[in-house]
Amino acid sequence: MEPDSSNPIPIFSTLNSQFDDSTKKNVPNSSAKKPLSLWPGMYHSPMTIALWETKSSIFERLLDPPLDAPPQTELLTRTPSQSRMSILYNFSTDYILREQYRDAWNEVRIGKLLEDLDALAGTISVKHCSDDDSTTRPLYLVTASVDKIVLKKPISVNADLKIDGAVTWVGLSSIKIQLDVTQTTPETADPSDPTALTANFVFVARDYKTGRAAPVNRLVPETEREKLLYKAAEAKSKVRKGKLRDEESEIENREMNNFEALLAEGRISCDMPALADRDSILLKYTCLENSLICQPQQRNIHGRIFGGFLMHRAFELAFSTAYAFAGIMPSFIEADHVDFLKPVDVGDFLRFKSCVLYTEAENSDRPLIHVEVVAHVTRPELRSSEVSNTLYFTFTVRPEAKARNNGHTIRKVVPATEEEARRIVARKGAVSLYVCRNCWIIAYKEKGI
DSSP, rough: OOOSSSSSEEOSSSSSOOSOOOOGSSOOOGGSOOOOGSSSSTTOHHHHHHHHSSSSHHHHHHOOOTTTTTOOOOOEEEHHHHEEEEEEEOTOOOHHHHHHBBBBBBBOOOHHHHHHHHHHHHHHHHHHHHHSSSSOOEEEEEEEEEOOOEEOOOSSSSSOEEEEEEEEEOSSEEEEEEEHHHHHHHHOOOOTEEEEEEEEEEEEEEEEETBBBOOOOOOOOHHHHHHHHHHHHHHHHIIIITTTTHHHHHHHHHOOOOOOOHHHHHHHHHOOOGSSTTEEEEEEGGGGEEEEEGGGGBOOTBBBBBBHHHHHHHHHHHHHHHHHHHHHOEEEEEOOEOOOOOOOBOOOOOEEEEEEEEOOOOTTTSSEEEEHHHHHOOOOOTTTEEEEEEEEEEEEEEEEHHHHHHTOOOOEOOOSHHHHHHHHHHHHHHHHHHHHHHHHHHHHHHOOO
């Protein structure tokens, strides 16, 4: 992502210090112009407050959209620079902000960062789709999916952190936003590659009145990097539309061949536990669960629950699941592709169910723990429960924790039922398919497609 030519938006702590008033003079006072109830999302984090203050005029139209107004009739042509935003966390000087993001290991809380990434991506999508015409009704934008998020290096809470984001590609009604999280610390100073994390969010546009897909403004990349990002996104779109049918079939057949062997091993643990492999464990014994009622403070500008909030809660449950399973402190590696299947509303009874789906321990120094989290929207009065999201997180164990537990092994997870075996096989196949798709995308880019 190219550096932003404008000044980055500073993020400040939301709490006043009882020791030092130096931060107060920097905090904007414009949020006092409106009652707090009219500012959805401002309770989330300093990030959402800063975003509201920056583009409040755009957001205010979305709080009470003029449904009787006509839709946008003429699509505009935007450049990535017109939607680009830059966020700066002043961790090095704002110690209260630092405390709001600190985890138990003096690093940034990944779950909270995921929530902020979603908020920033949403703001960028709103900027791109705005037609600057108060006589038309705005579009309804929702998070459709998040591509694989890979943590390249630990993110310290003691050094300033920057997030740059912009629209990289648009379809008929979809918008792809890339976010780059960068940080340079004395321990890991590498001016050539300060990137700590990269994420790609896909938003889809809907008409407020009809609820149908709505066209979005066009995108014209300008710089060479913007053109490369556009081509890569275009290639991925083509791949997702069926360019890998033969590869999908081959991977599926290969994984299904392992189905019976995996299930047979699980049946030994169920029927003859005394003879089971001591280094294996049934999937059902790795499960954790929590639940909550979705509150108004967690809503977005459209009145529904933030996708980032769901990722935040899912991540923290996944981390706890990996911790309880491994017996030593886990370390986050990546979050796989997430599809937001159903919206979650204020007042919904939300249940998160997690399990360790499978492990990879071939590399004893860096074993992998794959955790599945399923979010269910439960409505007791209707006696219904629907899956809103299925999220997958991969962890390893912290080297320092592993060193203190010399000889500790990560157990193999085996299924007790055919349904569990299918979930494991399907997940392994999806990981293989992701690698295969990346190979195709590289081939597309090399051919200039």
